[in-house]
Amino acid sequence: MxxxxxxxxxxxxxxxxxxxxxxxxxxxxxxxxxxxxxxxxxxxxxxxxxxxxxxxxxxxxMAVQKDISLFTNTVKGELNLLSVPTSNVEAVLEPSSWAPRTEQQAFIKNGQNPDQKPILNLPAACAxxxxxxxxxxxxxxxxxxxxxxxxxxxxxxxxxxxxYTKAEKLLNRNDTAFDDSIRQQLVKETLKKAYEGREMRSMPLACERSKLNQNYVEWxxxxxxxxxxxxxxxxxxxxxxxxxxxxxxxxxxxxxxxxxxxxxxxxxxxxxxxxxxxxxxxxxxxxxxxxxxxxxxxxxxxxxxxxxALGCYMTEQPMAFCQVVLNRSLVDSVKDDPYHLGWAKKVKQHEQKYKNDPLPFPFNDPDPQCYFPLSEKYPWHTQIHRDAFGYGQVPPNVDQRLIVDLRWFTYMEQKQSNYVEFSSTYRDQFGMPQPTFHFTLDEGALTRCEGMISDMVDVARKLGGFLPGAEPKYLAPGSALxxxxxxxxxxxxxxxxxxxxxxxxxxxxxxxxxxxxxxxxxxxxxxxxxxxxxxxxxxxxxxxxxx
The missing domain is CATH 3.50.50.60 (FAD/NAD(P)-binding domain)
Known part of the structure; x- marks a missing residue:
């Protein structure tokens, strides 16, 4: 043009x-x-x-705040994969089905990218x-x-x-929106006791409690x-x-x-x-x-x-993830209010109203939202909360109030050799140049990943047992978005x-x-x-x- x-x-x-x-x-x-x-x-x-x-x-x-697991499908529906290799397609088709022959180009629609080498990809990177x-x-x-x-x-x-102060004001930073939660207090006190000298904080969140109904949050x-x-x-x-x-x-x-x-x-x-x-x-x-x-x-x-330098020096965050079901001893201790935080009164009111509920947590008890900040000794950012995402699934027969998500993120060095290039041949689904990633982690990041997942497992064990299917794992590069x-x-x-x-x-x-x-x-x-x-x-x- x-x-x-x-x-x-x-x-x-x-x-x-x-x-x-x-x-x-x-x-x-x-x-x-x-x-x-x-x-x-x-x-x-x-x-x-x-x-x-x-x-x-x-x-x-309101529906998502009642059942955070609904959020998973919402997120999945709005994420478009950026670069999908076509050289490692594993689908086994019937012999009569159409498939590209050796001399033909592979598929090129919706981010499918014949130029993408799987080993250099950010397979979970989305827009x-x-x-x-x-x-x-x-x-x-x-x-x-x-x-x-x-x-x-x-x-x-x-x-x-x-x-930072100006940006926090624009985004409505709030460090206390979840601090009245029994589960927030239970997780924080448990981890403070287990890790004396390691700073445990409420997560700094961009949100505020609804002025119309304190049970809900305006994110x-x-x-x-x-x-x-x-x-x-x-x-x-x-x-x-x-x-x-x-x-x-x-x-x-x-x-x-x-x-x-x-x-x-x-x-x-x-x-x-x-x-x-x-x-x-x-x-x-x-x-x-x-x-x-x-x-x-x-x-x-x-x-x-x-x-x-455009497109070069690309960084992402290596990420580990797991979900735990709170330990029975921790859950059973809530009614005794061991930290004298006012739990007994809340539990009694809940039990009187819902006599058949086996858990002590009120139905409107907010999810935990806390973390260990990154430090020199622990060079990774942590999130201990409930924020079901594309990689977090909870079976419908497990009570959401028992689940805690753990997400650990570390950093990588900036290298010119980590870059995204744009094709002059292939186009994405919106007619723009198809991106192709060239990405590898540096040795320092690989070493930190080992320490990071070990730390996450150790913290998880202080809280409970792993949810089947959500045991500790590294997530695909690009998952952090x-x-x-x-x-x-x-x-x-x-x-x-x-x-x-x-x-x-x-x-x-x-x-x-x-x-x-x-x-x-x-x-x-x-x-x-x-x-x-x-x-x-x-x-x-x-x-x-x-x-």
Whole structure:
């Protein structure tokens, strides 16, 4: 497609719009950009490939909060695998069934990728293409990165603290939402006693208890950050969100400024140009570089002039997982209130109301949400909670109140040789270049993995027995859904893609946001840190727009 000098008169284009800031992606980080820019009086147009629906969190469903196991299928339904090797298909077909012959290419639909080597893949890496992005089903755990192990030095301690504080306010950080839970207290006290000297905390969560009914939790999401901007009847000249709109790429002018975004309505096929003063791409750690690699429009191809680090230095989090059924002795001790935390009264009230229930936990007792923070001695982030995901299944005949999930994450080093490339031959299901992963763990990460799973098993044994089918295991690479570094921030172009304000080296009006900006290996959930980079980017953008 050619982009001429006056797109508003180009007969191939169905629509032409102008705005001050264009944001591609409506997840939590896109929402941070939008909310912060609108609050500073800037006009924002946000587009997303997802359907027209407010970006709420699926765990805010009352049905899911009654039975968290329902959340598993919700998540599975919104995750699209990014790269599926076709060289190791194990399905045994009838001889008469169609299958590719030796001389024929393998399947190429829905992420199936003949170029993907299984040994170098991130087989569980996925993208979410809905309004609200990953924020529609994320864990909402928002720890700060460890200053000496995870956090970059692009900001000093004072700057980091200010950015983290602002980001936590936007995301509604809450460290006490589950602290009245008997099971929260039981798990925390049991592990404090077992691991004296090791810090045990309530998880820092992006949530708040419902003001209408304290039995329910309002989990933070893109709609939370957007606030009134997400209301269907909200009318403002400063903010619009356009769903079902795919960004195909960016057109570069001869002055090395982005001239416009080329987009398409995926329902109608309508082609649209959007011209802005600033372009913010925050479509995820893989889809964002995919948009840039597809930016071959016009006489000046952006894809040919991008920093060489784009797609490189990719990191993920090795992850171990198990589920336990609480130990009988721990459960039976609850009625005796051994820690004098007021359990006896709650148990008595529950027993009087539900005489046939064999468990002492009230039906509205919140799930545990606690963790051991990453430390020098234990270099892994932990989550001890109930947050059933695609890999967590609980049989319907086991009471959910007895189940505790344990998820352990560690970090890896950033290596240029860990990268994602984009095919000029194959396309994904949305017509964009097919990503192919080249990924291996470093020796340090492999060593940490051994210690991590041993630690998880030891902690699990303090709480109960393993749920059949959910015994300790490593999860497939990519399962954490925390890919970082693919357009990393840095101090110079030779080993980074953007500066600390998210601006792509050499392009004054192009900003990237999301976990792909994070330049260091990290074990903890990265969303809060990505929000910090977004806030720093907003400050710089506003300064330049008002200059």
């Amino acid at each position: 050619r982009v001429d000098g006056n797109p508003s008169t180009d007969p191939k284009i169905d629509r032409y719009d102008e705005t001050e800031v264009l944001i591609v992606g409506s997840g939590p980080i896109g929402a941070v950009f939008a909310r912060s820019l609108v609050d500073k009086g800037k006009e924002v147009l946000m587009i997303d490939i997802g359907e027209q629906r407010v970006g709420d969190h699926k765990k805010n469903s 979410t293409r809905v309004v609200g992005g990953m924020g529609s089903h994320w864990t909402c755990c928002i720890p700060r990165e460890h200053a000496n192990i995870e956090r970059s030095n692009l900001f000093n301690d004072e700057e980091w603290d200010l950015l 933070s999401c893109a709609a939370t950050v957007l606030g009134d901007l997400s209301e269907p009847d909200y009318k403002s000249p400063l903010f619009k969100i356009r769903p079902n709109t795919q960004c195909l790429g960016l057109a570069l002018g001869p002055d090395k400024k982005i001239k416009m975004a080329v987009t398409r309505n995926i329902l109608t096929g309508e082609m649209q140009y959007i011209k802005a003063k600033k372009y913010v791409i925050c479509a995820g750690a893989i889809l964002t570089p995919g948009i840039l690699f597809n930016s071959t429009f016009g006489d000046h191809s952006l894809a040919d002039e991008l920093p060489s 925390h890919i970082c570094g693919t357009y990393r921030a840095g101090e110079e172009e030779k080993d980074s893609v953007v500066d600390r304000s998210g601006k792509v080296w050499g392009y004054d009006n192009l900003v990237l946001g999301g976990c792909g900006v994070i330049p260091t290996g990290n074990a903890c959930n990265p969303t809060l840190t990505a929000a910090c980079f977004a806030l720093a980017a907003v400050d710089k953008m506003v300064q330049e727009l008002e200059a």
